[in-house]
Structure formats: structure tokens, C-alpha cells
Amino acid sequence: MFWRRWCGLFLDQKRRKKSDATYKNYKHILGEFVDQLPASVRFIDQVNADVLDSHMRYLESEKAAPKTISNKMMVVSFMLKAAGVATPSKMMELPTVEEEIPEPYTxxxxxxxxxxxxxxxxxxxxxxxxxxxxxxxxxxxxxxxxxxxxxxxxxxxxxxxxxxxxxxxxxxxxxxxxxxxxxxxxxxxxxxxxxxxxxxxxxxxxxxxxxxxxxxxxxxxxxxxxxxxxxxxxxxxxxxxxxxxxxxxxxxxxxxxxxxxxxxxxxxxxxxxxxxxxxxxxxxxxxxxxxxxxxxxxxxxxxxxxxxxxxxxxxxxxxxxxxxxxxxxxxxxxxxxxxxxxxxxx
Ligand SMILES: [Zn+2]
Known part of the structure; x- marks a missing residue:
């Protein structure tokens, strides 16, 4: 099955359950993922650690912060899981994200x-x-x-x-x-x-x-x-x-x-x-x-x-x-x- 169809099915589900803002955010993240996929990767079972790593490197080259990369890859992972990939998160090594605790105002x-x-x-x-x-x-x-x-x-x-x-x-x-x-x-x-x-x-x-x-x-x-x-x-x-x-x-x-x-x-x-x-x-x-x-x-x-x-x-x-x-x-x-x-x- 083609990528856009998988993403479409996943997004339809999210449109019903999530807020408009979350839906739009998911749509943008998955669109970016699909656009960056090599033309040879057409089916779900062709996704492997290299494909995901290459997408992470693309996000890094776009100067995305570690937290952003992590969040985006999680959304990709949700979509892959919904498409039947057993443990997509194990195929990716997410960047370490320091939890930011803000300073209180004086x-x-x-x-x-x-x-x-x-x-x-x-x-x-x-x-x-x-x-x-x-x-x-x-x-x-x-x-x-x-x-x-x-x-x-x-x-x-x-x-x-x-x-x-x-x-x-x-x-x-x-x-x-x-x-x-x-x-x-x-x-x-x-x-x-x-x-x-x-x-x-x-x-x-x-x-x-x-x-x-x-x-x-x-x-x-x-x-x-x-x-x-x-x-x-x-x-x-x-x-x-x-x-x-x-x-x-x-x-x-x-x-x-x-x-x-x-x-x-x-x-x-x-x-x-x-x-x-x-x-x-x-x-x-x-x-x-x-x-x-x-x-x-x-x-x-x-x-x-x-x-x-x-x-x-x-x-x-x-x-x-x-x-x-x-x-x-x-x-x-x-x-x-x-x-x-x-x-x-x-
Ligand atoms: Zn400032």
C-alpha cells in the first residue's frame, strides 16, 4: 500500500479524536516524512532503521532542535504502528532531550x-x-x-x-x-x-x-x-x-x-x-x-x-x-x- 494512503488513514483517525491544531501538526510532520522518503521505499515493510535514521539526519540538517526531532519521529512511529509495524520506536535512536524546567519569574x-x-x-x-x-x-x-x-x-x-x-x-x-x-x-x-x-x-x-x-x-x-x-x-x-x-x-x-x-x-x-x-x-x-x-x-x-x-x-x-x-x-x-x-x- 502506498504511503499517502497509510498516512491518510492514520490522519482520518486523528481528525476525529484530536484537536484541529494536533491534526494539522500530524499532517505536516507526516507530509514532511513522506516527501523525504527515497523513491525506492514504497511499502511499509521497506521501512527500516536506515530509512528512519536518514529522516532524522534530514531533520538535523534543517536545524530542528532535539526535542522537535524527537516529537516528529514519535508521530512517524505512531503512524507506522497504526500501519502494522510492530515496534517502530525500536528502529530509531531518538536524540537525548534535556527536560527543560523553566525559571520562575522573580x-x-x-x-x-x-x-x-x-x-x-x-x-x-x-x-x-x-x-x-x-x-x-x-x-x-x-x-x-x-x-x-x-x-x-x-x-x-x-x-x-x-x-x-x-x-x-x-x-x-x-x-x-x-x-x-x-x-x-x-x-x-x-x-x-x-x-x-x-x-x-x-x-x-x-x-x-x-x-x-x-x-x-x-x-x-x-x-x-x-x-x-x-x-x-x-x-x-x-x-x-x-x-x-x-x-x-x-x-x-x-x-x-x-x-x-x-x-x-x-x-x-x-x-x-x-x-x-x-x-x-x-x-x-x-x-x-x-x-x-x-x-x-x-x-x-x-x-x-x-x-x-x-x-x-x-x-x-x-x-x-x-x-x-x-x-x-x-x-x-x-x-x-x-x-x-x-x-x-x-
Ligand atoms: Zn529575548
């Missing part, structure tokens, strides 16, 4: 970031910073998921634009409850009154917002936090796109700013507040305790407040002061709140 960085935000952005990124949620978990958050002061991260089906039924599942397929800080709850309660959507952060069409990262990078640039050393190629032009070399000196493309850093920062705050590691693991939705440990071993934020308490934050949008406020909670279980920290912007 309090000065947070102060600068939140100062540069619009009120709308403050609610959005406070949600990221106070819940440690992953991007998709924020994009798919619904009002109905807020229960008794907690955000219920759970699997759900929803209607996308055009009436198509879609499904959202948390990364590790683990449902979990994350306690919200008092300040975040106040912000959300205020927002809920004027919301016309079932989603907390819908885009202009009422769908899950897909540009949290791009918007966050714009905030970082506005806050003057870009490192000035990143260079990248972006696609520019409104009607006809063309590649353009840009620097983070002048454009919101700094690689040092990404949403996972907010997740890491939140985990670090929880750790500083002496929240038990098992609890942090559950709030982060980590399968393994080892991953959670890696999250805070490299903590760069010095402890400034004695235990036992946790944090909460209030951003006073009508004054130039960011106040981390004190609230005490008697939830019985640990809750990420209480104590006082005040930062002036001047």
Missing part, C-alpha cells in the same frame, strides 16, 4: 508584567499564575468548572464553531481540583456578571482563546523584559505572507517569556508556602512525583515570608501599586492564600 518581573497589562489581561494571567494551569486548561475553563472556590480541571465535550463536537481532556487525563486564591475569585466573580459566554476566557467568536502566548509575549515586551538577544523568523504581511528576520529587541518574540514560566512560578510559590509536595503534585496534575520535585528544586525565588501560610495577590488597577494581600482561609485543607506582601511600582 517578584520584580511579575510586578513589571502586571503593570504592563490591561485589566482584561490581568484577570487572564492572574488565572495562569494562581492556578498553575496549562494553556489549554485555561482556554477551556468554563464557569461551570468553578465549584466551591476551586477550578475543576476535567474532561468535557463542547460545540466548536460550525456546530462540530469537540473534546477537551487535561494532558495526563487526570481530573483535578485546584483551589483559587481569594483575589482571583473576586476578579472572576466580577467578570462573571458581564460574561455572555459559558467560557471564562472566550475569544471573539466564543471559542477557546488560542493566543494567550502571543499576547503574553506582547506584555513582556511592553514591560521592557525582553532580553534583546533572541532572533527569529516570523511570517509577516496581511495579505501576502513573507518571512521576516526579527529581534526581540524590537518585537514581542522573546524566547524567555512563555506561559509555562507562570506555571513554574506558581508551583514555586506553593512550595515556599510549605504546601506538601503530594498536594502540589495533585494541583499541577503531574503523574509522577519526580516531575513535581524537579519543578521546585531549582527554585530561584528566595523565601521572604515565614511559614505557615500561602499567598494571594491583589492588583489594584486604579493605583500604581501591586499589592499582595493577606487573607486567611479556614478550608481545613491547605489553601494557597494568606499573608501580606506589598510592592510599590515607583
Amino acid at each position: 517578584r520584580e518581573d511579575l510586578q513589571a508584567l502586571f503593570k504592563a497589562m490591561t485589566p482584561e489581561e490581568r484577570v487572564r494571567y492572574t488565572f495562569f499564575l494562581d492556578t498553575a494551569c496549562r494553556e489549554k486548561e485555561v482556554a477551556h475553563a468554563q464557569w461551570a468548572d468553578l465549584i466551591d472556590g476551586k477550578y475543576w480541571v476535567r474532561k468535557k465535550t463542547f460545540k466548536a464553531r460550525g456546530g462540530k463536537e469537540r473534546q477537551f481532556s487535561p494532558k495526563s487525563h487526570e481530573t483535578r481540583l485546584i483551589p483559587l486564591t481569594r483575589e482571583l475569585m473576586d476578579m472572576l466573580n466580577a467578570r462573571r456578571k458581564s460574561s455572555k459566554s459559558q467560557r471564562i476566557f472566550p475569544n471573539e467568536w466564543g471559542d477557546p482563546e488560542g493566543h494567550f502566548l502571543r499576547k503574553f509575549k506582547a506584555v513582556a515586551k511592553e514591560a521592557g523584559l525582553n532580553c534583546g538577544e533572541c532572533e527569529t523568523t516570523i511570517s509577516e504581511g496581511r495579505f501576502t505572507k513573507h518571512p521576516a528576520e526579527v529581534s526581540c529587541l524590537t518585537r514581542p518574540v522573546c524566547e524567555k517569556h512563555y506561559l509555562h514560566r507562570l506555571r513554574k512560578t506558581c508551583a514555586t510559590f506553593w512550595h515556599e508556602k510549605h504546601i506538601p509536595i503530594r498536594t502540589i503534585q495533585s494541583w499541577l496534575g503531574h503523574k509522577s512525583l519526580e516531575t513535581t520535585q524537579k519543578y521546585y528544586v531549582a527554585s530561584a525565588i528566595p523565601r521572604i515570608v515565614p511559614p505557615p501560610c500561602s499567598y494571594s495577590r491583589r492588583i489594584c488597577s486604579n493605583s500604581s501599586t501591586l499589592v499582595l494581600l493577606s487573607t486567611r482561609s479556614s478550608l481545613g485543607a491547605v489553601r494557597p492564600e494568606a499573608e501580606s506582601r506589598v510592592y510599590g511600582f515607583q
Whole structure:
């Protein structure tokens, strides 16, 4: 059977089960793989370690990072497996990928970031910073998921634009409850009154917002936090796109700013507040305790407040002061709140 047919069958399956973005990504990766195959390799049983190695060398020559190569080869491996190849992953030696644990933001960085935000952005990124949620978990958050002061991260089906039924599942397929800080709850309660959507952060069409990262990078640039050393190629032009070399000196493309850093920062705050590691693991939705440990071993934020308490934050949008406020909670279980920290912007 020809390659395109195998890839087509595999992709049809993925189109039904995965998000549009994942489907498109798989399609691109497999298209690239098939395009690079030597003309003599026409059938599945002709794939061997040499063929796969040659594709990996091609990806290297394209300057793909080890992580990208690894991810792409995994997708090729899924397709081969679906086509009946018993253990395709054993035919490839994937590059070693160092697991990257981001640095948490310092309090000065947070102060600068939140100062540069619009009120709308403050609610959005406070949600990221106070819940440690992953991007998709924020994009798919619904009002109905807020229960008794907690955000219920759970699997759900929803209607996308055009009436198509879609499904959202948390990364590790683990449902979990994350306690919200008092300040975040106040912000959300205020927002809920004027919301016309079932989603907390819908885009202009009422769908899950897909540009949290791009918007966050714009905030970082506005806050003057870009490192000035990143260079990248972006696609520019409104009607006809063309590649353009840009620097983070002048454009919101700094690689040092990404949403996972907010997740890491939140985990670090929880750790500083002496929240038990098992609890942090559950709030982060980590399968393994080892991953959670890696999250805070490299903590760069010095402890400034004695235990036992946790944090909460209030951003006073009508004054130039960011106040981390004190609230005490008697939830019985640990809750990420209480104590006082005040930062002036001047
Ligand atoms: Zn940069």
C-alpha cells in the first residue's frame, strides 16, 4: 500500500479524536516524512532503521532542535504502528532531550508584567499564575468548572464553531481540583456578571482563546523584559505572507517569556508556602512525583515570608501599586492564600 494512503488513514483517525491544531501538526510532520522518503521505499515493510535514521539526519540538517526531532519521529512511529509495524520506536535512536524546567519569574518581573497589562489581561494571567494551569486548561475553563472556590480541571465535550463536537481532556487525563486564591475569585466573580459566554476566557467568536502566548509575549515586551538577544523568523504581511528576520529587541518574540514560566512560578510559590509536595503534585496534575520535585528544586525565588501560610495577590488597577494581600482561609485543607506582601511600582 502506498504511503499517502497509510498516512491518510492514520490522519482520518486523528481528525476525529484530536484537536484541529494536533491534526494539522500530524499532517505536516507526516507530509514532511513522506516527501523525504527515497523513491525506492514504497511499502511499509521497506521501512527500516536506515530509512528512519536518514529522516532524522534530514531533520538535523534543517536545524530542528532535539526535542522537535524527537516529537516528529514519535508521530512517524505512531503512524507506522497504526500501519502494522510492530515496534517502530525500536528502529530509531531518538536524540537525548534535556527536560527543560523553566525559571520562575522573580517578584520584580511579575510586578513589571502586571503593570504592563490591561485589566482584561490581568484577570487572564492572574488565572495562569494562581492556578498553575496549562494553556489549554485555561482556554477551556468554563464557569461551570468553578465549584466551591476551586477550578475543576476535567474532561468535557463542547460545540466548536460550525456546530462540530469537540473534546477537551487535561494532558495526563487526570481530573483535578485546584483551589483559587481569594483575589482571583473576586476578579472572576466580577467578570462573571458581564460574561455572555459559558467560557471564562472566550475569544471573539466564543471559542477557546488560542493566543494567550502571543499576547503574553506582547506584555513582556511592553514591560521592557525582553532580553534583546533572541532572533527569529516570523511570517509577516496581511495579505501576502513573507518571512521576516526579527529581534526581540524590537518585537514581542522573546524566547524567555512563555506561559509555562507562570506555571513554574506558581508551583514555586506553593512550595515556599510549605504546601506538601503530594498536594502540589495533585494541583499541577503531574503523574509522577519526580516531575513535581524537579519543578521546585531549582527554585530561584528566595523565601521572604515565614511559614505557615500561602499567598494571594491583589492588583489594584486604579493605583500604581501591586499589592499582595493577606487573607486567611479556614478550608481545613491547605489553601494557597494568606499573608501580606506589598510592592510599590515607583
Ligand atoms: Zn529575548
